[in-house]
Amino acid sequence: MISKTDEHQYYFEVQLNHKEGRIGTLSAKDVTGTIEVATPPEFAGGVPDKWSPEHLFLSSLCSCLMTTFLAIAEKKRLQVCNFECSSIGQVKLYEGHLEFTTIDLFPKIFVETEADFTLANETLLKTYKHCIIANSIKSLLVHHGEVLVCKKQVA
Structure with missing residues (x-):
């Protein structure tokens, strides 16, 4: 969520929830939809075909x-x-x-x-x-x- 506290000062907020294994789901209160994220396959335990x-x-x-x-x-x-x-x-x-x-x-x-x-x-x-x-x-x-x-x- 974006909030403006004074001139040129802003706060942005996201939430990550663990789904399973090395996969999580990103969301934000002021954004529709979610993004699945995971460890990239280049690293041990990484998951292909997911945003890292x-x-x-x-x-x-x-x-x-x-x-x-x-x-x-x-x-x-x-x-x-x-x-x-x-x-x-x-x-x-x-x-x-x-x-x-x-x-x-x-x-x-x-x-x-x-x-x-x-x-x-x-x-x-x-x-x-x-x-x-x-x-x-x-x-x-x-x-x-x-x-x-x-x-x-x-x-």
């Missing part, structure tokens, strides 16, 4: 980039046809524990015309600075942003 904490970590970064970009684009009146983002996170043993050491981000922004490229690139750079999730992690973030022209549908 590692997937959700990378997903939160992509989602935050998208929502931040679209909010800034709206303020700048930048017309965006589409936004896609993929990410690859490298987990390594570091000082005796596993952690994400590097995350490569591949946002693709689709705009109406090449005339929007400069504004879209400026917006993307601002997004990197204002993404809450990106600002909250210690992993090295490597940005591979692209701005492309939307493909027109042929009638």
Whole structure:
């Protein structure tokens, strides 16, 4: 649940309930639906075909980039046809524990015309600075942003 206590201070809440084995169910009071999560199959006892904490970590970064970009684009009146983002996170043993050491981000922004490229690139750079999730992690973030022209549908 999101609550705003004062200017620029927010609280978010999720609930995890163990289901069976290494599987749990995530929910939030202010969100419809649930997400099943489990240990990834790369680790002992892992469960295939389920979202893992590692997937959700990378997903939160992509989602935050998208929502931040679209909010800034709206303020700048930048017309965006589409936004896609993929990410690859490298987990390594570091000082005796596993952690994400590097995350490569591949946002693709689709705009109406090449005339929007400069504004879209400026917006993307601002997004990197204002993404809450990106600002909250210690992993090295490597940005591979692209701005492309939307493909027109042929009638």
